Amino acid sequence: xxxxxxxxxxxxxxELASKKVVFTNGCFDIxxxxxxxxxxASKELGDILIVGLNSDDSVRRIKGNDRPxxxxxxxxxxxxxxxxxxxxxxxxxxxxIDLITEIKPSVITKGGDYKESExxxxxxxxSYGGEVIILPYLSGYSTTEILKNQEQQSxxxxxxxxxxxLVVDNYDDAIAFYTEKLDxxxxxxxxxxxAKRWVVVSPPGAKECSLLLAKAANExxxxxxxNQSGGRVFLFLFTDDFSRxxxxxxxxxxxxxxxxxxxxxxxxxxxxxxxxxxxxxxxPTKKNKGWxxx
Numbered sequence: 001x002x003x004x005x006x007x008x009x010x011x012x013x014x015e016l017a018s019k020k021v022v023f024t025n026g027c028f029d030i031x032x033x034x035x036x037x038x039x040x041a042s043k044e045l046g047d048i049l050i051v052g053l054n055s056d057d058s059v060r061r062i063k064g065n066d067r068p069x070x071x072x073x074x075x076x077x078x079x080x081x082x083x084x085x086x087x088x089x090x091x092x093x094x095x096x097i098d099l100i101t102e103i104k105p106s107v108i109t110k111g112g113d114y115k116e117s118e119x120x121x122x123x124x125x126x127s128y129g130g131e132v133i134i135l136p137y138l139s140g141y142s143t144t145e146i147l148k149n150q151e152q153q154s155x156x157x158x159x160x161x162x163x164x165x166l167v168v169d170n171y172d173d174a175i176a177f178y179t180e181k182l183d184x185x186x187x188x189x190x191x192x193x194x195a196k197r198w199v200v201v202s203p204p205g206a207k208e209c210s211l212l213l214a215k216a217a218n219e220x221x222x223x224x225x226x227n228q229s230g231g232r233v234f235l236f237l238f239t240d241d242f243s244r245x246x247x248x249x250x251x252x253x254x255x256x257x258x259x260x261x262x263x264x265x266x267x268x269x270x271x272x273x274x275x276x277x278x279x280x281x282x283x284p285t286k287k288n289k290g291w292x293x294x
Contacts, residue, residue, distance in 0.1 A: 023105035025052030226275030
């Protein structure tokens, strides 16, 4: 028979008389692998496993007003459906000493982060020949730590590079090259003034970064058209199918200045845009640390 959730200890005293009873307790607020491991190990020590479950008020007194995450009824229901658990019983006190005294289990257990001297009811159980077992500690599993890690993750600032300015000499020529030759999407083309437009293009489906096509507004900016990185490869266009995209760009008369080559970090060929800026067309391998995938 599957586990039963109950409140009155007296109703099962007769059944427990002939069984080796193991008792453990806790809040079991967010059930995790550490809980399951300890519960299964506890059940192996006897015939019946009883779990003492802190009431909601008890959890609040011990853990703080923001706990429990789940109500006693929900916690009890989850525990009662575990194959290792035979009975779940609630207690409203800060410790389960009254339960232990009434049940008189053959064995009491706790996770390995406890010491025997810290275990509630240890001396009482040992007084009649019972066992006090500290289970091996499963590192990294703690409801408090799980919640703390989630809180820290929520505080992480997720910044990203939104746009990269590419200086061009003509908006429409640049738009035509990137949309017709490279299949980029024109995300925005807004007139800001008589001479200035806000033009943004991006590879199809890209979420990381887009290109802001900015028309050179003075002599200094004009000198950087086609030479924004001093002759080095300026931009890196990642692809999931190098052969497909290489053949496509070649068929559209995109000029490749270096042929395809295989490296540990991926397959790559270098092409020029309409101004002479050099690009890597690159299909990355798993060794490529520039492959941001999160």
